Amino acid sequence: MGLDIRFPIGLMFSLIGAVMVVYGLMTGSNKELYERSLDININLWWGLVLLVFGVLMFLGAQRGAKPDEKK
Numbered sequence: 001m002g003l004d005i006r007f008p009i010g011l012m013f014s015l016i017g018a019v020m021v022v023y024g025l026m027t028g029s030n031k032e033l034y035e036r037s038l039d040i041n042i043n044l045w046w047g048l049v050l051l052v053f054g055v056l057m058f059l060g061a062q063r064g065a066k067p068d069e070k071k
């Protein structure tokens with residue numbers, strides 16, 4: 001059972017965060033879209049938060065992975 005739960009969680013959050021960042025960058029000039037959020041590009045900022053969290057989870061899983069011990 002060598003699967004660390006942080007690998008799939010990190011991958012999922014990284015992918016969702018990357019999609020949200022790209023969407024936020026593509027729609028950043030649309031003032032009408034972000035009027036409800038006080039003109040804050042919420043897709044960009046939350047995408048960055050999710051991307052950073054996903055990368056940290058993925059790096060934590062890599063760091064916590066122990067090499068197979070040979071007998």
